[in-house]
Amino acid sequence: MIPSPVNLLTHRARNRLGFCALFAAYVAALALAFEHWQSGLGPLYLYPVSWLAGQILDGIGIITLLDAGQMGAGYCVLSMERAVFHVTYECTGVTALIVYLAAVLAHPTSASHRCLGVVLGGAALFAYSALRLVVLGVVAQLWSDHTQFFHVYLLVLMNVGFMLALWGAWARRPVLAWRGRS
């Protein structure tokens, strides 16, 4: 009998390849779903993140007005004394959310653990996205020269770090390995 290429791989390599292939498939599926239903996500994600950021900024003394009139066009407007933010989906870390959800769904574990990862991780990323806008608002208000650096570079990379740390914290539970039928 000729062994199939899959059988020639070690368990670890099969585990790794399976995870990466599933991860890529979930990213593609979630990105397509996001493109398709983007307009419906405005009231569920874009507006709440912008609203929460506005409330926190108000709470720390930076008067902020939220205008959701352009939500159909894909953004909310946060107006502060010294800065106006057009908050798009990218600003709310939706890329990090998609990558995180794909990593959770692709990880070999139980369905209940996966549900926990989706719900708690989604909530954590939601809160993080609002806090990220708050940090950006504070920077724009106090050190406006650095807004570009924080907005375009630093906080974009921080999205990746936070998302992977969150996934790592969730995935600390012993993993399940993918094994073929014997």
Place this chain on the structure above:
Amino acid sequence: MSRPTAASSGPLLARPLRFLVVFSLLTGPLLYAWAGASTHYLAAIAALANAILGATGCPVTLNAPTGASGEVVHPGTVGALALFAATPGRPWRWMARWALVTLAVLVCLHVLLLVAATWQAWAHAAPAAGADLYLLPLVSRLVNGSRDWAPLLAVVVIWFSALRASTPPMDSTA
């Protein structure tokens, strides 16, 4: 049909909070350092892209900017370095090896995306000059769709792969 069964490896990412703190501390200074170096990186990428464009018959030459523009080119490159440097519980050889693998993949991706975008722009500007119009919509879609996603996904997939390639046993991380 495959099915998941329990395995006795340790956590993929030990001490995630420490990872986040170290990653945050490394990213800022690395970005500032990269702001100066990225101009040279762009020049190197443009030279490689020019070689490929010349070999594939595209009569366009890319000139990398020489002065300081205030832009940081491909900041994800330092993000990738910080990612491997911040991963706890791994020997420095692991960090160096996977950081080099990631850098090599990123260089290839950046060059390919630049070549594809240049082909796309040239084909739009001079449709009668020999550019393959059948491939144009596909290339345009690939370039526009993957410009933001491809480098990030490549880095994350390599990191996941690196973690799984050498997960320490359970008792060594307890």
